[in-house]
Amino acid sequence: MRQRDGVTVMIFVGVFVLLAIALAPFVWNVLTSFKDKGEYFTYPPVFIPSSFDLEHYIQGLRLGGAKGIKDSFIIASFTTLLAIVFGSLAAYSLSRFRIGGENFAFWILSVRMMPPIASVLPLFLFFRFLRWLDTYQALILTYSLVNLPFAVWMMKGFFDELPVELEEAALIDGCGRLGAFLRVALPLVAPGLVATALFCFMFSWNEFLFALILGRSRVIPVTVNIAGLIGGHEILWAEISAVSIVASVPIIVMAIILQRYLVRGLTLGAVKG
Amino acid sequence: MGGLRRRDWWIAFFFVLPVVVILLSISIFPMIYSFYLSLCKWDIGMGGQRVFIGVGNYLRLFSDARFVNSLKNTGRVLLFGVGTQFLLGLSLALLLNRSFRGRSLIVTLFLLPMMISPVVVGCIWRIIYHYQYGPLNYLLNRFGFRSVNWLGNGSVSPYSIILADIWEWTPFMVITLLAGLQAIPDDLYEAARVDGANRWQVFSGVVFPLLRPVVIVAVLIRVMDAFKIFDLVALLTMGGPGQASESIAFYNYLTGFKYFSMGYASAMSYFQLAVIVAIANVFLRSWRRREVV
Structure with a gap:
């Protein structure tokens, strides 16, 4: 047993070293958000800032951070709602009626895999024609390009796992198809629905390329705001760090809630986890 | 029904x-x-007219040294980035595939880099890589090495992007492969042990063959994502210095939205679409052949 103990200790040390490497950049980011200008532009670097006040957070939110978070929230909420409503309807139809067959289902999935740079180019021209550049609806609609196929596949997986007998019983009891869907199937997949919604929200919140190209001066999601601060003449690291932390906290909370469904969501349902 | x-x-x-x-x-x-646009010459910046030129834009792609360079950089991300993510992710998944106290907390902590926005990842690493004031060069100096110009040296900057990408995406491999490992029933390990197999034989003879479908899915998803790499390039180097670290997606972005050559940019994006369709086909075929896990 002695040798095994040695191996176990080595494994634990290895895991903790890797964990430290994985987390150190976050720690540095948090520390930076509290540093004054003289403390981040200095060598050797200052590790512990002299004061832990929220000055740079307030300043960062004033420099467009608050507006960015508001815009991201509006866009992410609406696109999530759109994906969830239409996505679960389509998923139910695919799961229960196999409408269009397997090829149709895989066509929907393939839309999710298109390179964003390839789809944003024609969309940019399309929205320019509609005079929709720099509007919420342009981004809400564009994000459904990713979120709709995702929601359809996730929800299809959840409906597939639901025994059909329950709905059949409801149908015999005189419930219509619609009633069986709304009153029986939907409540039973509620946890999956929430997981899918959180994934859609997280994707839209974190997205950068579409936001950069389709937003401009009126609509500036938080990711574009952060990138803009970096591109500025004088880089305010503490403010940038502060905004990036504020923008990450809701996402981290969601990821923790999602843990059970994480693998499934990340692999588009290919690995059930 | x-x-x-x-x-x-x-x-x-x-x-x-x-x-x-x-x-x-x-x-x-x-x-x-x-x-249709990819078959035209259309520079909207100059107020130019749209002229049909057939496959000209596609031919131009492969004589464009800048495009070839961006192709190379993207290839490096696939080879070194995804390769390292897989090896590191597999090792970590094997290490974490046992029960101990606080395991789920540790797994969650490992996942954080992947959950936050790539833009935030770019920010964090931009500070870390800072030539004069960054903590990474400070650490190197402390151990007696000279400072590396992580983002300002053209032969280093593509790899700095890859390193940040590895940090961000290794967790994806960890969690996916870990899920695959946990789906393997315990009695299979025991049966192999009873038959006298050593650790390596158990891994290569029992674990890996059963894990293969998950490995294929995980690697293909990462390959598709890495092929589209844009955010880290934009945040860390803007493709620089010069054009040294441009990825295809980033060069495509500049062509379309900085130089406004819509025709050429469309051709470039169709090239990427073709590559992605090819990879996605492999992915979907392996998915359809057997429902994974």
Whole structure:
């Protein structure tokens, strides 16, 4: 047993070293958000800032951070709602009626895999024609390009796992198809629905390329705001760090809630986890 | 559920209709238009006219040294980035595939880099890589090495992007492969042990063959994502210095939205679409052959 103990200790040390490497950049980011200008532009670097006040957070939110978070929230909420409503309807139809067959289902999935740079180019021209550049609806609609196929596949997986007998019983009891869907199937997949919604929200919140190209001066999601601060003449690291932390906290909370469904969501349902 | 009754067919139809309409209008029709554009010369910046030139843009791609360079950089991300993520992710998944106290907390902590926005990842690493004031060069100096110009040296900057990408995406491999490992029943390990197999034999003879479908899915998803790499390039180097670290997606972005050569940019994006379609086909085929896990 002695040798095994040695191996176990080595494994634990290895895991903790890797964990430290994985987390150190976050720690540095948090520390930076509290540093004054003289403390981040200095060598050797200052590790512990002299004061832990929220000055740079307030300043960062004033420099467009608050507006960015508001815009991201509006866009992410609406696109999530759109994906969830239409996505679960389509998923139910695919799961229960196999409408269009397997090829149709895989066509929907393939839309999710298109390179964003390839789809944003024609969309940019399309929205320019509609005079929709720099509007919420342009981004809400564009994000459904990713979120709709995702929601359809996730929800299809959840409906597939639901025994059909329950709905059949409801149908015999005189419930219509619609009633069986709304009153029986939907409540039973509620946890999956929430997981899918959180994934859609997280994707839209974190997205950068579409936001950069389709937003401009009126609509500036938080990711574009952060990138803009970096591109500025004088880089305010503490403010940038502060905004990036504020923008990450809701996402981290969601990821923790999602843990059970994480693998499934990340692999588009290919690995059930 | 047997054949569709007529009334059910209408419900099934109306349930999928919104998705089909939205996806057609924002993906298929614009894509057809951009295919037409890829056959034209159209520089909207100069107020230029649209001229049909056939396959000219596609021929131009491979004589464009800058495009070839961006192709190389993207290839490096696939080879070194995804390669390292897989090896590191597999090792970590094997280490974490045992029960101990606090395991789920540790797994969650490992996942954080992947959950936050790539833009935030870019920010964090931009500070860390700072030539004069960054903590990474400070650490190197402390151990007696000279400072590395992580983002300002053209032969280093592509690899700095890859390093940040490894940090961000190794967790994806960890969690996916870990899920695959946990789906392997315990008695298989025990049976192999009883038969006298050593650790390596158990891994290569029992674990890896069973894990293979998950490995294929995980690697293909990462390959597809890495092929589209844009955010880290934009945040860390803006493709620089010069054009040293441009990825295809980033060069494509500049062509379309800085130089406004819509025709050439469309051709470039169609090239990427073709590559992705090829990879996605492999992915979907392996998925359809057997329902994974």
